Amino acid sequence: MSHNAIQDRPPVTTTTAVKHDPLRHARLPRWTPFAVAVGSITAAVGLGLAAGWHSRIQWGLVAATFFVLATYVITTKVEGSRQAKDRVATSLVWVCFILAVVPLLSLAWVTISKGLEVLDPYFLTHSMNGVLDAEAGGGVYHALLGTIEQVGIATLIAAPIGLLTAVYLVEYGGGKLSQAVTFFVDVMTGIPSIVAGLFILATWNLMLGFGPSGFAGAMALAILMMPVVVRSTEEMLKLVPNELREASLALGIPKWRTILKVVLPTAIGGITTGVMLAVARITGETAPVLLLVFGTKLINPNPFEGAQSSLPLYVYEQYAVGTDAAVARAWAAALVLIAFVMILNLVARGIARWKAPKTGR
Protein backbone atom coordinates (compact mmCIF):
# COMPACT_ATOMS: atom_id res chain seq x y z
CA MET A 1 0.00 0.00 0.00
CA SER A 2 2.79 2.44 -0.81
CA HIS A 3 0.30 4.60 -2.62
CA ASN A 4 -1.52 5.36 0.62
CA ALA A 5 1.65 6.06 2.53
CA ILE A 6 2.45 9.23 0.61
CA GLN A 7 -0.99 10.77 0.96
CA ASP A 8 -1.10 14.10 2.76
CA ARG A 9 -3.70 12.99 5.27
CA PRO A 10 -5.68 9.83 5.78
CA PRO A 11 -9.22 9.91 4.49
CA VAL A 12 -11.52 10.99 7.31
CA THR A 13 -15.17 10.36 7.94
CA THR A 14 -17.31 13.48 8.07
CA THR A 15 -18.35 13.01 11.70
CA THR A 16 -14.79 13.08 13.08
CA ALA A 17 -13.86 15.96 10.77
CA VAL A 18 -16.45 18.21 12.40
CA LYS A 19 -15.39 17.21 15.90
CA HIS A 20 -11.59 17.53 15.46
CA ASP A 21 -11.21 20.34 13.00
CA PRO A 22 -7.50 21.11 13.45
CA LEU A 23 -7.81 24.84 12.71
CA ARG A 24 -10.66 25.70 15.09
CA HIS A 25 -11.03 25.31 18.77
CA ALA A 26 -12.79 26.96 21.68
CA ARG A 27 -11.56 30.47 22.49
CA LEU A 28 -12.10 32.55 25.59
CA PRO A 29 -13.74 35.91 24.91
CA ARG A 30 -11.47 38.94 24.67
CA TRP A 31 -12.56 40.42 28.00
CA THR A 32 -11.51 37.31 29.96
CA PRO A 33 -8.21 38.78 31.35
CA PHE A 34 -10.05 41.85 32.68
CA ALA A 35 -12.76 39.72 34.24
CA VAL A 36 -10.15 37.43 35.84
CA ALA A 37 -8.24 40.47 37.12
CA VAL A 38 -11.35 42.04 38.67
CA GLY A 39 -12.34 38.69 40.14
CA SER A 40 -8.96 37.99 41.70
CA ILE A 41 -8.66 41.51 43.14
CA THR A 42 -12.13 41.19 44.67
CA ALA A 43 -11.24 37.79 46.09
CA ALA A 44 -7.93 39.07 47.50
CA VAL A 45 -9.58 42.11 49.10
CA GLY A 46 -12.30 39.91 50.56
CA LEU A 47 -9.74 37.47 51.92
CA GLY A 48 -7.65 40.32 53.32
CA LEU A 49 -10.64 41.86 55.09
CA ALA A 50 -11.79 38.51 56.43
CA ALA A 51 -8.35 37.55 57.71
CA GLY A 52 -7.69 41.05 59.00
CA TRP A 53 -4.44 41.65 57.07
CA HIS A 54 -3.30 45.23 57.35
CA SER A 55 -0.64 45.33 54.68
CA ARG A 56 -1.97 46.48 51.33
CA ILE A 57 1.16 44.95 49.74
CA GLN A 58 0.00 41.57 50.97
CA TRP A 59 -3.41 42.14 49.33
CA GLY A 60 -1.72 43.03 46.08
CA LEU A 61 0.56 39.99 46.07
CA VAL A 62 -2.35 37.68 46.88
CA ALA A 63 -4.39 39.26 44.07
CA ALA A 64 -1.48 38.76 41.64
CA THR A 65 -1.13 35.11 42.64
CA PHE A 66 -4.90 34.56 42.26
CA PHE A 67 -4.78 36.22 38.84
CA VAL A 68 -2.02 33.96 37.49
CA LEU A 69 -3.54 30.78 38.97
CA ALA A 70 -7.08 31.58 37.82
CA THR A 71 -5.84 32.39 34.32
CA TYR A 72 -4.07 29.05 34.15
CA VAL A 73 -7.00 26.98 35.43
CA ILE A 74 -9.65 28.67 33.28
CA THR A 75 -7.56 28.55 30.11
CA THR A 76 -6.61 24.90 30.62
CA LYS A 77 -10.30 24.01 30.98
CA VAL A 78 -11.47 25.91 27.92
CA GLU A 79 -8.60 26.31 25.46
CA GLY A 80 -6.10 23.57 26.26
CA SER A 81 -2.66 23.42 27.86
CA ARG A 82 -0.60 25.20 25.16
CA GLN A 83 -2.82 28.28 25.26
CA ALA A 84 -2.77 28.07 29.06
CA LYS A 85 1.05 28.35 29.09
CA ASP A 86 0.84 31.23 26.66
CA ARG A 87 -1.69 33.09 28.80
CA VAL A 88 0.24 32.42 32.02
CA ALA A 89 3.38 33.87 30.44
CA THR A 90 1.41 36.93 29.30
CA SER A 91 -0.16 37.46 32.72
CA LEU A 92 3.22 37.02 34.47
CA VAL A 93 4.63 39.77 32.25
CA TRP A 94 1.70 42.02 33.18
CA VAL A 95 2.00 41.28 36.88
CA CYS A 96 5.75 42.02 36.84
CA PHE A 97 5.12 45.22 34.90
CA ILE A 98 2.61 46.41 37.49
CA LEU A 99 4.89 45.41 40.38
CA ALA A 100 7.66 47.48 38.77
CA VAL A 101 5.50 50.49 37.99
CA VAL A 102 3.67 50.78 41.33
CA PRO A 103 6.74 51.86 43.39
CA LEU A 104 7.76 54.27 40.64
CA LEU A 105 4.35 55.91 40.45
CA SER A 106 3.99 56.08 44.22
CA LEU A 107 7.43 57.66 44.50
CA ALA A 108 6.58 60.25 41.88
CA TRP A 109 3.17 60.85 43.48
CA VAL A 110 4.53 61.32 47.02
CA THR A 111 7.34 63.61 45.88
CA ILE A 112 5.06 65.73 43.73
CA SER A 113 2.26 66.04 46.29
CA LYS A 114 4.62 66.85 49.18
CA GLY A 115 7.01 68.91 47.11
CA LEU A 116 4.37 71.19 45.64
CA GLU A 117 3.45 72.45 49.15
CA VAL A 118 6.54 74.65 49.27
CA LEU A 119 7.64 74.82 45.64
CA ASP A 120 7.02 78.25 44.15
CA PRO A 121 9.04 80.89 42.26
CA TYR A 122 10.26 82.32 45.59
CA PHE A 123 11.65 78.89 46.57
CA LEU A 124 13.50 78.60 43.26
CA THR A 125 15.05 82.06 43.39
CA HIS A 126 16.19 82.40 47.03
CA SER A 127 18.88 80.83 49.14
CA MET A 128 18.83 79.78 52.80
CA ASN A 129 20.78 82.87 53.81
CA GLY A 130 19.55 84.01 57.24
CA VAL A 131 16.72 81.48 57.38
CA LEU A 132 16.50 79.57 60.66
CA ASP A 133 16.06 75.80 60.47
CA ALA A 134 12.71 75.75 62.19
CA GLU A 135 11.29 78.69 60.29
CA ALA A 136 9.47 78.38 56.98
CA GLY A 137 10.68 80.23 53.87
CA GLY A 138 14.09 80.15 52.27
CA GLY A 139 14.81 78.45 49.02
CA VAL A 140 16.89 76.18 46.87
CA TYR A 141 18.51 78.63 44.45
CA HIS A 142 22.07 78.20 45.83
CA ALA A 143 21.77 74.42 45.68
CA LEU A 144 20.31 74.41 42.16
CA LEU A 145 23.07 76.73 40.98
CA GLY A 146 25.69 74.52 42.66
CA THR A 147 24.26 71.36 41.06
CA ILE A 148 24.18 72.93 37.60
CA GLU A 149 27.77 74.16 37.89
CA GLN A 150 29.21 71.00 39.39
CA VAL A 151 27.41 68.67 36.99
CA GLY A 152 28.30 70.97 34.08
CA ILE A 153 32.01 70.97 34.94
CA ALA A 154 31.99 67.21 35.59
CA THR A 155 30.40 66.68 32.15
CA LEU A 156 32.93 68.97 30.49
CA ILE A 157 35.72 66.86 32.00
CA ALA A 158 34.25 63.39 31.66
CA ALA A 159 32.36 63.52 28.34
CA PRO A 160 35.35 64.33 26.06
CA ILE A 161 37.68 61.92 27.86
CA GLY A 162 35.04 59.19 27.87
CA LEU A 163 34.15 59.78 24.23
CA LEU A 164 37.76 59.70 23.06
CA THR A 165 38.47 56.59 25.14
CA ALA A 166 35.53 54.84 23.52
CA VAL A 167 36.67 55.94 20.04
CA TYR A 168 40.12 54.54 20.83
CA LEU A 169 38.72 51.23 22.09
CA VAL A 170 36.38 50.67 19.14
CA GLU A 171 38.29 52.22 16.23
CA TYR A 172 41.96 51.82 17.10
CA GLY A 173 42.15 49.28 19.94
CA GLY A 174 42.63 45.55 19.83
CA GLY A 175 45.93 45.18 21.59
CA LYS A 176 47.02 44.74 25.19
CA LEU A 177 46.49 48.42 25.97
CA SER A 178 42.84 48.38 24.99
CA GLN A 179 42.28 45.22 27.04
CA ALA A 180 43.81 46.98 30.03
CA VAL A 181 41.70 50.10 29.44
CA THR A 182 38.52 48.00 29.17
CA PHE A 183 39.41 46.22 32.41
CA PHE A 184 40.03 49.43 34.31
CA VAL A 185 36.88 51.03 32.94
CA ASP A 186 34.97 48.03 34.31
CA VAL A 187 36.70 48.45 37.65
CA MET A 188 35.88 52.16 37.65
CA THR A 189 32.19 51.41 37.07
CA GLY A 190 32.18 49.70 40.43
CA ILE A 191 33.85 52.48 42.43
CA PRO A 192 31.58 53.58 45.31
CA SER A 193 30.98 57.31 45.08
CA ILE A 194 32.41 57.93 48.55
CA VAL A 195 35.71 56.39 47.43
CA ALA A 196 35.87 58.74 44.45
CA GLY A 197 35.20 61.59 46.87
CA LEU A 198 37.92 60.42 49.27
CA PHE A 199 40.40 60.12 46.40
CA ILE A 200 39.92 63.75 45.41
CA LEU A 201 39.93 64.76 49.07
CA ALA A 202 43.27 63.01 49.57
CA THR A 203 44.97 64.38 46.43
CA TRP A 204 43.39 67.75 45.68
CA ASN A 205 42.52 68.98 49.17
CA LEU A 206 45.01 67.32 51.52
CA MET A 207 48.12 66.86 49.33
CA LEU A 208 47.74 69.99 47.17
CA GLY A 209 46.11 72.03 49.91
CA PHE A 210 43.01 73.38 48.16
CA GLY A 211 39.90 74.15 50.15
CA PRO A 212 36.41 72.77 49.47
CA SER A 213 34.94 73.97 46.18
CA GLY A 214 32.45 73.03 43.54
CA PHE A 215 35.32 72.14 41.23
CA ALA A 216 36.68 69.53 43.66
CA GLY A 217 33.22 67.95 43.77
CA ALA A 218 32.99 68.10 39.98
CA MET A 219 36.27 66.17 39.66
CA ALA A 220 34.94 63.38 41.86
CA LEU A 221 31.70 63.35 39.86
CA ALA A 222 33.73 63.19 36.64
CA ILE A 223 35.48 60.06 37.92
CA LEU A 224 32.07 58.48 38.48
CA MET A 225 30.74 59.63 35.13
CA MET A 226 33.65 58.63 32.90
CA PRO A 227 33.19 54.82 32.86
CA VAL A 228 29.47 55.19 32.16
CA VAL A 229 30.20 57.44 29.19
CA VAL A 230 32.91 55.09 27.90
CA ARG A 231 30.67 52.05 28.17
CA SER A 232 27.61 53.55 26.50
CA THR A 233 29.59 55.29 23.75
CA GLU A 234 31.50 52.07 23.07
CA GLU A 235 28.26 50.14 22.60
CA MET A 236 26.89 52.85 20.30
CA LEU A 237 30.05 52.94 18.16
CA LYS A 238 29.98 49.16 17.85
CA LEU A 239 26.46 49.44 16.43
CA VAL A 240 27.70 51.53 13.49
CA PRO A 241 27.89 49.07 10.57
CA ASN A 242 31.40 48.33 9.39
CA GLU A 243 30.18 48.80 5.82
CA LEU A 244 29.89 52.54 6.43
CA ARG A 245 33.52 52.75 7.60
CA GLU A 246 34.63 50.74 4.57
CA ALA A 247 32.52 52.83 2.21
CA SER A 248 34.16 55.96 3.55
CA LEU A 249 37.70 54.55 3.51
CA ALA A 250 37.18 53.28 -0.04
CA LEU A 251 36.40 56.86 -1.12
CA GLY A 252 39.90 57.79 -0.04
CA ILE A 253 38.78 59.53 3.13
CA PRO A 254 41.39 59.30 5.89
CA LYS A 255 40.51 57.28 8.97
CA TRP A 256 40.24 60.23 11.36
CA ARG A 257 37.83 62.04 9.04
CA THR A 258 35.86 58.84 8.60
CA ILE A 259 35.43 58.63 12.36
CA LEU A 260 34.61 62.33 12.68
CA LYS A 261 32.26 62.70 9.72
CA VAL A 262 30.72 59.27 9.27
CA VAL A 263 31.00 57.13 12.41
CA LEU A 264 30.28 59.71 15.11
CA PRO A 265 27.36 61.41 13.30
CA THR A 266 25.75 58.01 12.74
CA ALA A 267 26.00 57.19 16.44
CA ILE A 268 25.43 60.68 17.85
CA GLY A 269 21.85 60.03 18.99
CA GLY A 270 22.83 57.07 21.14
CA ILE A 271 25.96 58.79 22.40
CA THR A 272 23.92 61.81 23.54
CA THR A 273 21.48 59.56 25.35
CA GLY A 274 24.36 57.74 27.06
CA VAL A 275 26.00 60.96 28.20
CA MET A 276 22.68 62.24 29.52
CA LEU A 277 22.08 59.05 31.47
CA ALA A 278 25.54 59.46 33.00
CA VAL A 279 24.66 63.07 33.87
CA ALA A 280 21.44 61.88 35.50
CA ARG A 281 23.42 59.35 37.51
CA ILE A 282 25.88 61.88 38.94
CA THR A 283 23.25 64.57 39.55
CA GLY A 284 21.90 62.52 42.42
CA GLU A 285 25.28 61.83 44.05
CA THR A 286 25.54 63.07 47.63
CA ALA A 287 28.64 61.50 49.19
CA PRO A 288 31.44 63.19 47.21
CA VAL A 289 29.60 66.51 47.34
CA LEU A 290 29.32 66.22 51.12
CA LEU A 291 33.08 65.67 51.40
CA LEU A 292 34.36 68.13 48.83
CA VAL A 293 31.79 70.88 48.26
CA PHE A 294 30.92 71.05 51.93
CA GLY A 295 27.53 72.74 51.71
CA THR A 296 26.55 76.29 52.53
CA LYS A 297 23.46 78.38 53.04
CA LEU A 298 24.77 81.17 50.84
CA ILE A 299 24.78 81.71 47.11
CA ASN A 300 28.29 81.06 45.82
CA PRO A 301 28.35 81.37 42.04
CA ASN A 302 32.10 80.66 41.82
CA PRO A 303 32.67 76.90 41.55
CA PHE A 304 36.44 77.29 41.91
CA GLU A 305 36.52 78.86 45.35
CA GLY A 306 34.62 78.36 48.55
CA ALA A 307 31.92 75.96 49.65
CA GLN A 308 28.86 75.49 47.46
CA SER A 309 25.70 73.49 47.92
CA SER A 310 23.94 71.02 45.69
CA LEU A 311 20.44 69.60 45.47
CA PRO A 312 21.02 66.14 46.95
CA LEU A 313 23.16 67.65 49.70
CA TYR A 314 20.43 70.22 50.41
CA VAL A 315 17.81 67.47 50.67
CA TYR A 316 20.06 65.56 53.07
CA GLU A 317 20.74 68.62 55.26
CA GLN A 318 17.12 69.71 55.45
CA TYR A 319 15.93 66.22 56.25
CA ALA A 320 18.59 65.94 58.98
CA VAL A 321 17.27 69.15 60.58
CA GLY A 322 13.95 67.42 60.97
CA THR A 323 11.59 70.34 61.67
CA ASP A 324 8.33 70.45 59.69
CA ALA A 325 9.45 73.45 57.63
CA ALA A 326 12.83 71.84 56.84
CA VAL A 327 11.30 68.50 55.82
CA ALA A 328 8.87 70.33 53.55
CA ARG A 329 11.86 72.09 51.97
CA ALA A 330 13.60 68.71 51.54
CA TRP A 331 10.59 67.33 49.61
CA ALA A 332 10.42 70.40 47.41
CA ALA A 333 14.15 70.16 46.67
CA ALA A 334 13.75 66.47 45.85
CA LEU A 335 11.02 67.43 43.40
CA VAL A 336 13.32 70.05 41.85
CA LEU A 337 16.06 67.40 41.54
CA ILE A 338 13.74 64.91 39.82
CA ALA A 339 12.40 67.61 37.51
CA PHE A 340 15.96 68.70 36.66
CA VAL A 341 16.99 65.16 35.66
CA MET A 342 13.70 64.67 33.81
CA ILE A 343 14.17 67.86 31.79
CA LEU A 344 17.74 66.83 30.94
CA ASN A 345 16.46 63.46 29.74
CA LEU A 346 13.76 65.04 27.61
CA VAL A 347 16.33 67.38 26.06
CA ALA A 348 18.59 64.39 25.36
CA ARG A 349 15.77 62.48 23.72
CA GLY A 350 14.95 65.50 21.64
CA ILE A 351 18.55 65.79 20.49
CA ALA A 352 18.73 62.06 19.82
CA ARG A 353 15.60 62.17 17.68
CA TRP A 354 16.76 65.30 15.86
CA LYS A 355 20.22 63.89 15.12
CA ALA A 356 19.30 60.27 14.46
CA PRO A 357 19.79 58.94 10.91
CA LYS A 358 16.71 59.85 8.92
CA THR A 359 14.79 57.28 6.96
CA GLY A 360 11.99 59.27 5.35
CA ARG A 361 11.62 59.51 1.61
Add this chain to the structure above:
Amino acid sequence: MAKRIDVSGLSAYYGAHKAIDDISMTVEPRSVTAFIGPSGCGKSTFLRTLNRMHEVTPGGRVEGKVMLDDENLYGSHVDPVAVRRTVGMVFQRPNPFPTMSIFDNVAAGLRLNGKYKKSQLSEIVERSLKGANLWNEVKDRLNKPGSGLSGGQQQRLCIARAIAVEPDVLLMDEPCSALDPISTLAIEDLIGELKERFTIVIVTHNMQQAARVSDRTAFFNLAAVGQPGKLIELDDTERIFSNPSVQATEDYISGRFG
Protein backbone atom coordinates in the same frame (compact mmCIF):
# COMPACT_ATOMS: atom_id res chain seq x y z
CA MET B 1 42.08 58.31 -17.34
CA ALA B 2 41.61 54.58 -17.10
CA LYS B 3 44.74 52.76 -16.03
CA ARG B 4 46.13 49.28 -16.52
CA ILE B 5 46.52 47.04 -13.47
CA ASP B 6 49.42 44.61 -13.47
CA VAL B 7 49.49 42.16 -10.58
CA SER B 8 52.46 39.89 -10.01
CA GLY B 9 53.02 37.26 -7.34
CA LEU B 10 50.33 38.55 -5.02
CA SER B 11 49.41 36.61 -1.87
CA ALA B 12 47.05 37.86 0.86
CA TYR B 13 46.73 36.68 4.44
CA TYR B 14 44.28 36.97 7.30
CA GLY B 15 46.64 36.59 10.25
CA ALA B 16 48.34 33.24 9.69
CA HIS B 17 45.73 32.06 7.18
CA LYS B 18 46.70 32.45 3.54
CA ALA B 19 43.59 33.47 1.61
CA ILE B 20 44.99 33.81 -1.91
CA ASP B 21 48.20 32.42 -3.29
CA ASP B 22 50.60 33.87 -5.82
CA ILE B 23 48.23 35.56 -8.25
CA SER B 24 49.51 37.32 -11.36
CA MET B 25 47.26 38.93 -13.93
CA THR B 26 46.81 41.98 -16.09
CA VAL B 27 43.61 44.03 -16.17
CA GLU B 28 43.24 46.06 -19.34
CA PRO B 29 42.16 49.69 -19.18
CA ARG B 30 38.70 50.68 -20.50
CA SER B 31 37.40 47.17 -20.18
CA VAL B 32 35.35 45.11 -17.78
CA THR B 33 37.07 42.18 -16.12
CA ALA B 34 34.84 39.75 -14.23
CA PHE B 35 36.00 37.47 -11.40
CA ILE B 36 34.03 34.25 -11.01
CA GLY B 37 34.52 31.25 -8.79
CA PRO B 38 33.03 29.38 -5.82
CA SER B 39 32.48 31.09 -2.45
CA GLY B 40 35.61 31.41 -0.34
CA CYS B 41 37.99 31.21 -3.28
CA GLY B 42 39.40 34.68 -2.61
CA LYS B 43 37.76 36.76 -5.35
CA SER B 44 36.66 39.48 -2.95
CA THR B 45 39.92 39.36 -1.03
CA PHE B 46 41.86 39.77 -4.24
CA LEU B 47 39.61 42.64 -5.29
CA ARG B 48 40.23 44.34 -1.96
CA THR B 49 43.99 44.07 -2.38
CA LEU B 50 43.66 46.20 -5.52
CA ASN B 51 42.81 49.34 -3.55
CA ARG B 52 44.49 48.39 -0.27
CA MET B 53 41.20 47.79 1.51
CA HIS B 54 42.38 44.32 2.50
CA GLU B 55 44.66 45.73 5.18
CA VAL B 56 41.68 47.48 6.83
CA THR B 57 40.58 44.04 8.09
CA PRO B 58 42.39 43.24 11.35
CA GLY B 59 45.26 40.84 10.55
CA GLY B 60 45.07 41.56 6.82
CA ARG B 61 48.47 41.41 5.11
CA VAL B 62 49.64 41.35 1.49
CA GLU B 63 52.77 40.17 -0.32
CA GLY B 64 53.56 40.88 -3.93
CA LYS B 65 53.18 43.74 -6.37
CA VAL B 66 50.21 45.59 -7.82
CA MET B 67 51.29 48.01 -10.56
CA LEU B 68 48.85 50.73 -11.54
CA ASP B 69 50.40 51.81 -14.86
CA ASP B 70 53.91 52.25 -13.48
CA GLU B 71 53.30 52.85 -9.81
CA ASN B 72 53.47 49.98 -7.30
CA LEU B 73 50.49 50.32 -4.94
CA TYR B 74 52.44 48.45 -2.27
CA GLY B 75 55.59 50.54 -2.68
CA SER B 76 57.20 51.83 0.47
CA HIS B 77 56.06 55.48 0.30
CA VAL B 78 52.60 54.91 -1.09
CA ASP B 79 49.74 56.34 1.00
CA PRO B 80 46.78 53.91 1.08
CA VAL B 81 44.39 56.86 1.33
CA ALA B 82 45.72 58.22 -1.98
CA VAL B 83 45.44 54.76 -3.54
CA ARG B 84 41.77 54.55 -2.60
CA ARG B 85 41.13 57.91 -4.24
CA THR B 86 42.52 56.47 -7.47
CA VAL B 87 40.87 53.06 -7.19
CA GLY B 88 37.23 53.37 -6.16
CA MET B 89 35.05 50.60 -4.83
CA VAL B 90 31.36 49.63 -4.79
CA PHE B 91 30.28 47.07 -2.22
CA GLN B 92 27.94 44.12 -2.19
CA ARG B 93 25.26 45.75 -0.05
CA PRO B 94 24.30 49.34 -0.87
CA ASN B 95 25.75 51.44 1.94
CA PRO B 96 24.83 55.12 1.63
CA PHE B 97 25.77 57.22 4.65
CA PRO B 98 22.58 57.32 6.72
CA THR B 99 23.19 60.78 8.19
CA MET B 100 23.64 62.45 4.82
CA SER B 101 21.26 63.58 2.10
CA ILE B 102 21.48 62.27 -1.44
CA PHE B 103 23.52 65.32 -2.42
CA ASP B 104 25.88 64.99 0.55
CA ASN B 105 26.35 61.28 -0.11
CA VAL B 106 27.59 61.95 -3.62
CA ALA B 107 29.65 64.91 -2.47
CA ALA B 108 31.06 63.03 0.54
CA GLY B 109 34.29 61.88 -1.10
CA LEU B 110 35.04 65.37 -2.39
CA ARG B 111 33.91 67.32 0.63
CA LEU B 112 35.76 65.15 3.11
CA ASN B 113 38.92 65.37 1.07
CA GLY B 114 39.25 69.06 0.44
CA LYS B 115 37.58 72.37 -0.19
CA TYR B 116 35.17 72.81 -3.07
CA LYS B 117 32.94 75.72 -3.96
CA LYS B 118 29.22 75.08 -3.71
CA SER B 119 28.67 75.63 -7.44
CA GLN B 120 31.56 73.33 -8.28
CA LEU B 121 30.13 70.66 -5.98
CA SER B 122 26.62 70.77 -7.43
CA GLU B 123 28.09 70.50 -10.91
CA ILE B 124 30.09 67.38 -9.96
CA VAL B 125 27.13 65.88 -8.08
CA GLU B 126 24.87 66.37 -11.09
CA ARG B 127 27.44 64.90 -13.44
CA SER B 128 28.03 61.88 -11.18
CA LEU B 129 24.32 61.21 -10.68
CA LYS B 130 23.78 61.45 -14.43
CA GLY B 131 26.74 59.11 -14.89
CA ALA B 132 25.06 56.63 -12.56
CA ASN B 133 21.68 56.99 -14.39
CA LEU B 134 20.07 58.25 -11.20
CA TRP B 135 19.73 61.98 -11.87
CA ASN B 136 16.18 61.91 -13.27
CA GLU B 137 14.89 59.89 -10.34
CA VAL B 138 16.37 62.04 -7.58
CA LYS B 139 16.85 65.54 -8.99
CA ASP B 140 13.80 66.83 -7.10
CA ARG B 141 14.80 65.41 -3.73
CA LEU B 142 18.55 65.89 -3.45
CA ASN B 143 18.10 67.06 0.15
CA LYS B 144 16.24 63.94 1.25
CA PRO B 145 18.19 61.19 3.06
CA GLY B 146 19.87 58.64 0.80
CA SER B 147 18.55 55.74 2.87
CA GLY B 148 15.02 56.52 1.68
CA LEU B 149 15.79 55.28 -1.84
CA SER B 150 15.06 51.76 -3.05
CA GLY B 151 17.84 49.16 -2.97
CA GLY B 152 18.66 49.53 -6.66
CA GLN B 153 18.66 53.32 -6.42
CA GLN B 154 20.87 53.15 -3.32
CA GLN B 155 23.38 51.01 -5.19
CA ARG B 156 23.43 53.49 -8.08
CA LEU B 157 23.85 56.25 -5.51
CA CYS B 158 26.91 54.38 -4.19
CA ILE B 159 28.24 54.13 -7.74
CA ALA B 160 27.66 57.88 -8.20
CA ARG B 161 29.51 58.47 -4.95
CA ALA B 162 32.41 56.33 -6.13
CA ILE B 163 32.73 57.99 -9.56
CA ALA B 164 32.36 61.51 -8.13
CA VAL B 165 35.99 61.44 -6.96
CA GLU B 166 37.04 60.57 -10.54
CA PRO B 167 38.97 57.37 -9.86
CA ASP B 168 40.96 55.60 -12.58
CA VAL B 169 39.68 52.16 -11.65
CA LEU B 170 36.32 51.05 -10.30
CA LEU B 171 36.13 47.83 -8.27
CA MET B 172 32.72 46.24 -7.79
CA ASP B 173 32.19 43.49 -5.25
CA GLU B 174 29.02 41.63 -6.28
CA PRO B 175 27.20 44.93 -6.85
CA CYS B 176 23.94 43.30 -7.90
CA SER B 177 23.63 40.41 -5.47
CA ALA B 178 21.18 42.30 -3.24
CA LEU B 179 19.10 43.65 -6.13
CA ASP B 180 16.13 42.52 -8.18
CA PRO B 181 16.50 41.73 -11.93
CA ILE B 182 15.31 45.17 -13.07
CA SER B 183 17.76 47.05 -10.87
CA THR B 184 20.43 44.57 -11.89
CA LEU B 185 19.75 45.37 -15.53
CA ALA B 186 20.06 49.10 -14.77
CA ILE B 187 23.44 48.53 -13.10
CA GLU B 188 24.65 46.30 -15.92
CA ASP B 189 23.75 48.93 -18.52
CA LEU B 190 25.57 51.44 -16.38
CA ILE B 191 28.68 49.25 -16.26
CA GLY B 192 28.61 49.14 -20.06
CA GLU B 193 28.64 52.96 -20.15
CA LEU B 194 31.22 53.38 -17.40
CA LYS B 195 33.80 51.21 -19.10
CA GLU B 196 34.30 53.97 -21.65
CA ARG B 197 35.93 56.01 -18.88
CA PHE B 198 37.13 53.60 -16.22
CA THR B 199 38.89 50.32 -15.80
CA ILE B 200 36.26 48.11 -14.20
CA VAL B 201 36.72 44.94 -12.19
CA ILE B 202 33.58 43.15 -11.05
CA VAL B 203 33.18 40.15 -8.76
CA THR B 204 30.03 38.17 -9.46
CA HIS B 205 28.41 34.86 -8.61
CA ASN B 206 26.11 35.18 -11.55
CA MET B 207 27.77 33.65 -14.57
CA GLN B 208 25.23 35.03 -17.00
CA GLN B 209 26.08 38.43 -15.63
CA ALA B 210 29.78 37.85 -16.17
CA ALA B 211 29.05 36.73 -19.73
CA ARG B 212 26.82 39.77 -20.34
CA VAL B 213 28.95 42.59 -18.99
CA SER B 214 32.60 41.58 -19.12
CA ASP B 215 35.24 41.60 -21.80
CA ARG B 216 37.57 39.31 -19.93
CA THR B 217 36.82 36.77 -17.22
CA ALA B 218 39.04 35.33 -14.52
CA PHE B 219 38.18 32.04 -12.86
CA PHE B 220 39.35 31.50 -9.28
CA ASN B 221 39.24 28.22 -7.41
CA LEU B 222 40.54 26.62 -4.25
CA ALA B 223 41.88 23.12 -3.90
CA ALA B 224 39.95 22.41 -0.68
CA VAL B 225 38.28 24.29 2.16
CA GLY B 226 40.99 26.04 4.18
CA GLN B 227 43.40 26.08 1.24
CA PRO B 228 44.31 29.41 -0.35
CA GLY B 229 42.43 30.45 -3.49
CA LYS B 230 44.24 30.52 -6.83
CA LEU B 231 43.70 32.07 -10.21
CA ILE B 232 42.91 29.21 -12.55
CA GLU B 233 42.70 31.12 -15.80
CA LEU B 234 42.04 34.54 -17.27
CA ASP B 235 40.90 34.90 -20.84
CA ASP B 236 38.46 36.65 -23.11
CA THR B 237 34.95 36.14 -21.77
CA GLU B 238 33.82 34.50 -24.98
CA ARG B 239 36.57 31.91 -24.77
CA ILE B 240 36.03 31.23 -21.07
CA PHE B 241 32.35 30.53 -21.67
CA SER B 242 32.74 28.60 -24.90
CA ASN B 243 36.06 26.87 -24.88
CA PRO B 244 38.04 27.29 -21.65
CA SER B 245 41.53 25.85 -21.60
CA VAL B 246 41.25 24.34 -18.11
CA GLN B 247 38.87 21.50 -17.30
CA ALA B 248 37.95 22.95 -13.86
CA THR B 249 36.67 26.13 -15.48
CA GLU B 250 34.44 24.18 -17.80
CA ASP B 251 33.15 22.06 -14.90
CA TYR B 252 32.34 25.18 -12.90
CA ILE B 253 30.69 27.04 -15.75
CA SER B 254 28.63 24.09 -16.86
CA GLY B 255 27.48 23.56 -13.28
CA ARG B 256 29.21 20.24 -12.68
CA PHE B 257 30.44 21.59 -9.36
CA GLY B 258 30.18 24.75 -7.27
